[in-house]
Amino acid sequence: MGGKRKKRTKIVKVKPKLPKTFECPRCGKIAMTIKIDKVDSGPRTAHIKCGNCGLCTDIDEVRPIDDEANVYGRFLDDYLEGKLEIKDCRESENENHEDEGEDSELPSETN
Numbered sequence: 001m002g003g004k005r006k007k008r009t010k011i012v013k014v015k016p017k018l019p020k021t022f023e024c025p026r027c028g029k030i031a032m033t034i035k036i037d038k039v040d041s042g043p044r045t046a047h048i049k050c051g052n053c054g055l056c057t058d059i060d061e062v063r064p065i066d067d068e069a070n071v072y073g074r075f076l077d078d079y080l081e082g083k084l085e086i087k088d089c090r091e092s093e094n095e096n097h098e099d100e101g102e103d104s105e106l107p108s109e110t111n
Helices: 070-083 089-103
Strands: 021-025 030-036 042-050 056-062
Touching: 030 070, 042 070, 056 070
Parallel strands: none
Antiparallel strands: 021 030, 030 042, 042 056
16 A cells, blocks of 8 residues: 655765866966876875976975875975976977987878
């Protein structure tokens, strides 16, 4: 006589995730990637690179409790204060690609 018993739906709370890419202070695009070296003991190093404009730098002595968002905040503070040594990674990559291209020849077109 009673109806079919309805199952209770679970309420799922979505946990916020930390971003993997960040905004570049030079070009304004969201293209900054941060990679932290995983070392068991001693200071770690973070490599920061913009995929759009080629801004590139390294931050030494990253604490074990710091994640990418904390390193980005530290990078942003140091960048705006002018304390960082900034490299342009695109120039070094272009030099490597030009050296590789000299050895190989392009196929000639036949008509």
